[in-house]
Amino acid sequence: MPQRVVQPSFTGGELAPSLHKRSDLAKYSSGLKTCLNFFCHPHGGISNRAGFEFIVETKDSSKASRLIDFQFNADDTYILEFGDQYMRVIRLGAQVELASTPSAWASGTTYAKTDHVSYGGVNYYSKVDSNLGNQPDISPTEWYPLTGLVVEIPTPYLEAELFDIKFTQSADVITLAHKNHPISELSRAGHTLWSLDTITFGANVDAPTGLIATPSGMDDDDLTYYYQVTAVDEDGKESLPSTEASALVDSNWQVGEKVDLSWTAVTGADRYNVYCSRSGLYGYIGTTYGTAFVDTNISPDTSDTPPIAKDPFAFSGDYPGAVGYHQQRLAYASTTNEIEKIIFSRISEFHNLNVSFPQKASDAITMRLNSNEVNEVRHLISMNDLIVMTSGAIWKITSGDNGFSFDNIRAYPQSKSGASNMRPLAVNETVLYTLPKSGVVRDLTYTLEVDGYAGNNLSVMADHMFRGYSMASWAYAQEPDSIVWVVRSDGTMLGLTYLREHQIWGWHRHTTDGYFEDVAVISEGDIDAVYAVVRRTVNGNTVRYIERMHERIDDVVEDAFFVDSGLSYDGAPVTTLAGLDHLEAKSVVALADGNVVRDLTVTSGSITLPYSASKVHVGLEYECDAATLEPPIEGTIGRVKSASRLIVSLLDSRGLWAGPDEDNLVEMKQRYLEAWGDPTELFTGDVEIGIEASWENRGELFLRQKDPLPSTI
Structure with a gap:
């Protein structure tokens, strides 16, 4: 008996072959047998993906490159091309270049870092400040040659290290961490002005100098007092202490006896803290807004001591491999020598790791994750708590409702699965990450029921896409369709349409005439633009191109970009x-x-x-295929069925083919009232396609877009 079957949604995405008979699953009714170069909309339909427009060839096509997103504000957004010891810049779909040829180098001019000059027909970038008298063509330590007008800066990162760089951003500064190199900051002062600088750890304010202690009115000098002074800026950030000064004083201090202290003013200081030591431990005795202080035998508060210098990242083997902000601190983790250690900066002083004794709430913090195994800290993600992902477990570090300080933080394990080295993605209040061995994708979010973090295996319904593969990189495009784009180790691009609050996640596959090697997403106007590094073979040569997924314009056929x-x-x-x-x-x-x-x-x-x-x-050219699963008619799964009539609901579409399988396709005819010579207009509505009845399958249907035209089903 003929039956009418309706599939109103495709949000389940492409399901694994092992599920093709599982009509009992909720996702079966919204799933697909094949979803290739189509993507799932969160509201239910599928569309063929837009094409990738060519931007530029990478600097060296023989080597891999990595793309990193950089967003300063809504208008100033960039994609950074990191290659073998260089970085270039892309903005709004074009490579950033100097506006014109720089001024000629002059031997008597002092150049600052990021300055550009021309010499001998070549443009150069100044690698250092106070660059005076160094002829560009023979001074590689001071000058870096450019290719034409292309903006480029040198970096220390080799090709093999690119995908192990961890990074975090604050305003116009990205902090870059790699275990083989001192931790560095990439800063931007304009579209063409970029600088990569090794971080110097320490206080933001210089310590006072020239401290002198002069006792007066003393009846005796049988005791020695020691003094130190620190400078404090208007934000309350304190310097290291000055060199100590001593004074011989009367052990039986009398009224009128005193020690006069004086020192040299410090640039940027708002006030000064004064400390005194009588028995080996310094303690606070007062604050002054000038450069002088009088000690009238003030009792030191030894619970408040001057900062102690600390730089744990000074040598090879001690460079951190992970970095992340949390509660006004910058956390550094996972050195080669101590893979499980995390060090948090002082509050709002991201390069200051100084401490005090006894320790203060604002001091830098050092902690280790104690467990049965010593696991490498791989990622630091700031949510309500700090999520620490290691190679063997996931932890939350919390301070409850109190400030994040050494005396009230606690670490609690959340999962024994661990995370791979690929950078996790923050999707609203959820974190997406991949497992270290299988590449399985999971999400993680706070759950009130367990007062902790838990999540779902997002790969289980499409495990055929992950078995035998690893994931190379990924990025999240929130607008317009909330899709995670994933580059697989074989060069296939996977897509995950993900809307957790509506329990929507569906996978789709995307291929091209070549291999996707990396992907990044950056906000551009009203959309999140998807950029990719694609390895292609052109005219017998291997090339690597940076390409940008075009906006999906499907209201005017002449604007459709599907190549x-x-x-x-x-x-x-x-x-x-x-x-x-x-x-x-x-x-x-x-x-x-x-x-x-x-x-x-x-x-x-x-x-x-x-x-x-x-x-x-x-x-x-690329083709887009979608195939339905066997209709979930009760009692007929696994039986031969024939479909002879197909009605497809389309939105702004043209050029679709359909049939029982890919070898028996019929073109959808839709030219109606267009004038001779005008292109066929896009169609919205229901269209009936007569397909050849066949008893050789089980009622599945196959749809294909062969042309560079939009199709939304």
């Missing part, structure tokens, strides 16, 4: 399009004024269209 490594032309009608050197000898497809043009080959960087067009998108 990879593509470029666009918008101008007077032409038949020849140049500037395609990056696709030399490749077979490409074009959408010219809304019409599909095939059988094009790039020759000498150009293609020739069969007719003139004013708006053209040219690039590599």
